[in-house]
Amino acid sequence: MSEILLVLLAGAAAGVLNAFGGGGTFVALPALVAVGLSPVTANASSTIALVPGAVASGWVYRRELTPVGTVSTTALTTISVAGGGVGAGLLLALPAASFDAAVPWLLAFATVILAFGRRLSRALSTALGRQLSMSSRTVLIGQFLLAMYGGYFGGAVGIMMLALWSVGLGLDTAVSNPMRVTQLAAIYLSATALFLIASDALNAPLVLAGMLTGAVAGGFAGAHLARRLSAKLLRGIILTTAVTMTVLYFLRS
Template sequence: MCERGGRGIGAGALLLLPASSFEAAVPWLLAFATVLLAFGRHVSRALSDALGQPLGMSSTAVLIGQLVLAMYGGYFGGAVGIMMMALWSIGLGLDTAAANPMRITQLAAVYLSATALFVVASDALSSAHFLAALLIGAVAGGAGGAHLARRLPPWLLRSVILTSAVTMTVLYFVRG
């Protein structure tokens, strides 16, 4: 319930705010997510050592985190998966391979909700063939990516995700 509202808020913000605010925010959102992903386990370990106990998130913190991520995903879906991995790495101590099925499920929920709002609020239905082609490509790519991710060793999966995140971040800053 909480996450569903977050998706709608993020998607609504994208529809209401000027395109220039989105373009200015994207590189910084990516950079933040990438840094968290890259150093999340180190931060988690350091905090656990400092506290003298394993770091964990309460159920309330998880709900709040997921609400924020859903808003973020509704606004800018391109890095929400990286943000989820970073949050879960820091707060739950999950490794990339273990968290990936949950991440995919969460991403599907965020993207489906935001997409439904965008389709209703736009003229996308007037290009039904194009929309169908995009949907088929997204489903095929998502299924293929999930299939591949399950077979990769955890260290390689993390490396691929982190390399992709760094590359996207750099390209968005260079594109300016």
């Protein structure tokens, strides 16, 4: 029961963080590893569990979607679905040991992007003396690569999407957040379809159900709460969580 409570709370926290702006993986993955799942199975399980929370958040934001440049929402979502499936396939096809070794570094990379991504975006725009304007094809290629990363690991992929759209198209991150949530759901959905068929995630049904239940509640509540908190506070919460979990994972390794 203590393990179920742990994953329930971790799922709720992950759902809230994803609704805020990303970072749910930083909580979900370590919690699942802590209750005995292998890193690969934990990663698959966290993706499956976070899908309903992402969909719940997307439902809250459904009337606030804005296009990403000239790319249609349908095209962007299709690319996200395809990339998420490819990334999930790579996770299952590559040796488990390679993912085990990569996890701390993936967490660290995602944390750095989370901490400095927006500053790098502004510095690049300043150095060029103008705002970049990516073509629709470039946006879709970038989205496919990010979706692959999201299907394989997923840490801070939402932050990376916002950074790409901000640098390449000059989109405001607050305005783009509803689309980010929607694309996260698309990535997770295709990855989940593969994980349910080919991974060991269903071998621990109570653990998975506990995290899934928490993630749904957290995703729905977090989307409403995110509208009331300042962007600075939201970013501080996510970054603190990311740094803490990254350090703990390196210590565990």
